[in-house]
Amino acid sequence: xxxxxQIRRIAVFSAGLFSFALFSSIVLSAERVVSIDGSLTxxxxxxxxxxxxxxxDTTSRYPQAATELPDVGYMRQLSAEGILALSPTLVLASTDxxxxxxxxxxxxxxxxxxxxxxxxxxxxxxxxxxxxxxALNKPDAGRALAGSIKQQADAALASxxxxxxxxxxxxxxxxxxxxxxxxxxxxxxxxxxxLLNARNVMAYNGYKPVSAEAVLQAGPEVVLIAxxxxxxxxxxxxxxxxxxxxxxxxxxxxxxIHTLDTSLVLGFGPRIGSALExxxxxxxxxxxxxxxxxxxx
Amino acid sequence: MPGAAIRLQGPxxxxxxxxxxxxxxxxxxxxxxxxxxxxLSLRTGPVELTNAQVLQSLWNAITFADIQxxxxxxxxxxxxxxxxxxxxxxxxxxxxxxxxxGVFRNPLADPGLIGVASGAALAAVAVIVLxxxxxxxxxVVMGPLALPIAAFLxxxxxxxxxxxxxxxxxxxxxxxxxxxxVAINVLTGALTGIxxxxxxxxxxxxxxxxxxxxxxxxxxxxxxxxxxCIILPLxxxxxxxxxxxxxxxxxxxxxxxxxxxxxxxxxxxxxxxLMVGAGVAVAGMIGFIGLVVPHLLRLLIGPDHRVLLPASVxxxxxLLLIADMIAxxxxxxxxxxxxLVMAVIGGPVFLSLLLQQVKHNRG
Amino acid sequence: xxxxxxxxxxxxxxxxxxxxxxxxxINLHLGYGEKLAVLGANGAGKSTLLKCxxxxxxxxxxxxxxxxxxLKFWSGAERARxxxxxxxxxxxxxxxRVDQVVALGRAPHGDELHSTALQRAAMQCADVWHLRRRNxxxxxxxxxxxxxxxxxxxxxxxxxxxxxxxxLPRYLLLDECTSALDPAHQHSIMQRVGEFAGQGVAxxxxxxxISLAACWADRVLILRHGEVLAxxxxxxxxxxxxxAEAYALDMPLAQRYAQQNMGWMQA
Numbered sequence: 001x002x003x004x005x006q007i008r009r010i011a012v013f014s015a016g017l018f019s020f021a022l023f024s025s026i027v028l029s030a031e032r033v034v035s036i037d038g039s040l041t042x043x044x045x046x047x048x049x050x051x052x053x054x055x056x057d058t059t060s061r062y063p064q065a066a067t068e069l070p071d072v073g074y075m076r077q078l079s080a081e082g083i084l085a086l087s088p089t090l091v092l093a094s095t096d097x098x099x100x101x102x103x104x105x106x107x108x109x110x111x112x113x114x115x116x117x118x119x120x121x122x123x124x125x126x127x128x129x130x131x132x133x134x135a136l137n138k139p140d141a142g143r144a145l146a147g148s149i150k151q152q153a154d155a156a157l158a159s160x161x162x163x164x165x166x167x168x169x170x171x172x173x174x175x176x177x178x179x180x181x182x183x184x185x186x187x188x189x190x191x192x193x194x195l196l197n198a199r200n201v202m203a204y205n206g207y208k209p210v211s212a213e214a215v216l217q218a219g220p221e222v223v224l225i226a227x228x229x230x231x232x233x234x235x236x237x238x239x240x241x242x243x244x245x246x247x248x249x250x251x252x253x254x255x256x257i258h259t260l261d262t263s264l265v266l267g268f269g270p271r272i273g274s275a276l277e278x279x280x281x282x283x284x285x286x287x288x289x290x291x292x293x294x295x296x297x
Numbered sequence: 298m299p300g301a302a303i304r305l306q307g308p309x310x311x312x313x314x315x316x317x318x319x320x321x322x323x324x325x326x327x328x329x330x331x332x333x334x335x336x337l338s339l340r341t342g343p344v345e346l347t348n349a350q351v352l353q354s355l356w357n358a359i360t361f362a363d364i365q366x367x368x369x370x371x372x373x374x375x376x377x378x379x380x381x382x383x384x385x386x387x388x389x390x391x392x393x394x395x396x397x398x399g400v401f402r403n404p405l406a407d408p409g410l411i412g413v414a415s416g417a418a419l420a421a422v423a424v425i426v427l428x429x430x431x432x433x434x435x436x437v438v439m440g441p442l443a444l445p446i447a448a449f450l451x452x453x454x455x456x457x458x459x460x461x462x463x464x465x466x467x468x469x470x471x472x473x474x475x476x477x478x479v480a481i482n483v484l485t486g487a488l489t490g491i492x493x494x495x496x497x498x499x500x501x502x503x504x505x506x507x508x509x510x511x512x513x514x515x516x517x518x519x520x521x522x523x524x525x526c527i528i529l530p531l532x533x534x535x536x537x538x539x540x541x542x543x544x545x546x547x548x549x550x551x552x553x554x555x556x557x558x559x560x561x562x563x564x565x566x567x568x569x570x571l572m573v574g575a576g577v578a579v580a581g582m583i584g585f586i587g588l589v590v591p592h593l594l595r596l597l598i599g600p601d602h603r604v605l606l607p608a609s610v611x612x613x614x615x616l617l618l619i620a621d622m623i624a625x626x627x628x629x630x631x632x633x634x635x636x637l638v639m640a641v642i643g644g645p646v647f648l649s650l651l652l653q654q655v656k657h658n659r660g
Numbered sequence: 661x662x663x664x665x666x667x668x669x670x671x672x673x674x675x676x677x678x679x680x681x682x683x684x685x686i687n688l689h690l691g692y693g694e695k696l697a698v699l700g701a702n703g704a705g706k707s708t709l710l711k712c713x714x715x716x717x718x719x720x721x722x723x724x725x726x727x728x729x730x731l732k733f734w735s736g737a738e739r740a741r742x743x744x745x746x747x748x749x750x751x752x753x754x755x756x757r758v759d760q761v762v763a764l765g766r767a768p769h770g771d772e773l774h775s776t777a778l779q780r781a782a783m784q785c786a787d788v789w790h791l792r793r794r795n796x797x798x799x800x801x802x803x804x805x806x807x808x809x810x811x812x813x814x815x816x817x818x819x820x821x822x823x824x825x826x827x828l829p830r831y832l833l834l835d836e837c838t839s840a841l842d843p844a845h846q847h848s849i850m851q852r853v854g855e856f857a858g859q860g861v862a863x864x865x866x867x868x869x870i871s872l873a874a875c876w877a878d879r880v881l882i883l884r885h886g887e888v889l890a891x892x893x894x895x896x897x898x899x900x901x902x903x904a905e906a907y908a909l910d911m912p913l914a915q916r917y918a919q920q921n922m923g924w925m926q927a
Contacts, residue, residue, distance in 0.1 A: 213371060216371065555741070
């Protein structure tokens with residue numbers, strides 16, 4: 001009896017050892033990818049390569065599944081050790097990520113680094129997709145994805161009426177209810193508006209707080225408010241506060257103040273096609289082409 | 298005592314009157330300046346308006362007429378709230394500065410030193426960063442007022458902790474209190490830093506609004522709440538002017554002169570915390586007014602709190618109004634944080650005051 | 661009058677821990693118009709006694725009675741209208757002028773602006789009228805002391821009257837108020853204070869200069885280790901044995917002091 005138990009113990013032990021070896025060999029053979037930039041993470045999901053993804057940064061908020069992965073921190077304040085602890089084989093990062101010394105350290109530790117340039121245009125997105133696909137050894141999937149996105153984006157841009165005047169647009173970051181933070185030139189928002197042939201009413205560089213009166217003076221016909229999904233619950237109170245500041249603008253009178261998802265419109269990721277589609281309908285609403293004016297006294 | 302004045306002899310009566318006259322003159326000048334600045338502030342902005350339009354709108358606001366057109370709206374819904382906010386907060390900060398300097402008998406005692414500002418900052422940053430996780434319940438319960446109320450409570454709580462640390466057997470040791478203030482300020486600063494480190498892009502942007510101070514956010518509900526938190530304490534302060542004067546001779550002498558010093562000190566600190574906390578809660582961190590205004594006025598009119606307190610109120614309001622006008626016109630359409638402007642003005646002013654005083658003491 | 665009954669002060673109040681006794685069973689009586697000097701070596705409890713009487717320190721056992729009413733039942737404001745206290749040294753946090761400092765003495769009465777004649781008299785009495793426009797912080801130690809004296813004199817310069825027209829008694833407490841003065845001012849100031857007592861003010865002065873006490877006081881209270889060593893007429897200061905005990909002096913030295921005091925008393 002005792003003998004039998006001993007044999008069984010040995011059998012269980014060796015079975016365990018075998019399965020452990022098998023498991024680790026599978027894990028070792030697969031890529032372990034850390035993605036540092038929301039748009040890169042989106043591309044990885046769009047390429048259906050998320051099984052290799054082991055961690056993301058805090059800017060990766062879409063799709064929902066990405067937020068459940070381990071978080072290596074804010075993309076501009078990375079730490080080499082935190083990333084190394086996840087034993088990645090490949091780190092995919094945009095050129096905005098930093099500090100650079102972290103990437104040098106990762107490289108010295110034998111991790112493959114692929115840095116992708118963020119260029120805020122449709123072609124920029126397509127290049128990003130191809131770069132990520134190449135890094136993941138899925139060039140064909142990348143080409144297919146890029147092709148369909150290009151088609152969608154071209155179609156969206158083509159739907160802009162040729163004779164329409166460039167609408168004056170104000171782009172606001174929904175940074176809570178403490179004043180208005182508006183996008184000037186040299187921002188993703190500005191690039192997006194330029195892509196859509198709209199005119200950004202703010203001409204300074206970067207994102208800056210603006211006074212309600214300056215907004216009124218600028219006279220935007222459309223106001224786009226970018227909100228993160230997490231802030232959506234509080235957005236009702238916020239939009240009330242925003243509306244009181246934006247009252248009297250042409251956009252308010254024509255009820256053309258729209259709230260959008262930040263990661264969608266500013267992400268410059270694989271969803272750029274749908275972002276463009278959505279923005280075209282907001283900037284060039286069909287009824288605007290027929291109705292003369294719906295101004296209220 | 299109507300007969301008392303008659304007992305005075307001629308020349309001394311004139312002397313007394315001239316001193317009183319000078320003080321009255323100063324108060325009236327400061328009040329006139331403030332009124333002018335208020336009108337100028339209503340006149341200043343990117344949207345061009347005529348004087349007549351501004352005055353008409355002001356009259357409409359006073360008579361609670363309905364808003365008529367864009368220019369009326371600009372004056373009454375954009376410029377007037379912002380102007381009132383500047384007046385209230387400037388007055389509150391300067392008065393709180395005069396009070397803390399008097400209570401602690403130290404010209405460098407700033408409301409910031411007793412932890413109001415740092416406590417409010419910590420609470421506000423905590424709400425901004427943790428609103429989706431740890432403090433979600435607070436945001437749900439308090440709604441849009443979550444941030445201001447948290448800031449106010451944080452300021453008051455830290456002040457009470459520092460006061461408690463500085464008090465033994467009912468006696469407040471000013472040196473201990475100031476040291477405790479420094480230590481606690483370091484601690485709250487560190488906690489704020491940790492929270493900042495955890496914050497993402499959007500939260501960081503929110504914090505920028507908050508930590509540099511801005512009057513852009515003032516709407517009527519905030520102004521209503523602020524006026525209660527600032528005007529009530531201001532009405533209450535003249536009763537303490539004599540006590541603050543006596544305190545300049547030391548707490549023992551103030552006791553000999555019949556004042557209940559410990560109790561009054563607690564009241565005064567609470568009042569200062571209320572005014573600063575409320576101001577910080579609505580407009581964020583605006584420094585230097587509490588330090589510079591009473592200091593400047595003491596050089597001009599001496600340390601008599603019966604004049605110093607009202608003069609501080611008027612000058613503090615004027616100074617913040619000027620700073621805000623600069624803030625909203627300098628880089629228009631961008632809106633400069635007013636706290637930044639205040640620091641840029643206040644730093645050199647304070648330094649020159651200091652140098653003048655050093656020269657005066659040597660000469 | 662002022663009555664101190666079985667006054668004791670223990671520091672470190674919680675029983676069991678090493679509590680230090682600052683005052684032990686002090687009894688004292690001071691009538692109107694009387695000049696009492698409180699003497700004793702350093703640490704004998706002179707200042708503690710003064711702090712108890714002026715309301716600065718209330719954590720004592722026993723009782724202090726002012727005008728038939730225990731001090732505990734006096735409000736600070738009432739007390740301040742009848743009792744003025746001059747501390748050893750007062751430093752100003754902000755630059756007040758001399759006349760403003762003196763005007764603070766009228767704060768308990770609330771008549772700073774209507775009592776300028778009185779303030780002037782007090783300033784002249786303390787010989788600081790010529791300094792009235794000067795900044796207090798810029799004065800010498802002696803001048804500052806005289807300004808403070810003017811302030812406390814202004815505080816009780818004239819007797820308040822109660823509802824039925826009775827003049828309320830006044831008390832003047834001085835804590836080594838002449839320590840920074842030159843001899844001429846020491847004597848002239850103490851003489852003024854003496855004249856003040858002549859108007860019926862009860863004066864209690866903590867003094868460290870025995871000779872000055874000998875030439876000024878009516879009665880003396882000598883403290884040692886927080887207890888009353890002797891209390892009586894000023895002639896006690898001619899007792900060499902007592903001085904030797906009070907100040908832990910060698911007998912020859914004590915005899916010389918006693919001799920000197922005798923001379924002062926006759927002067």
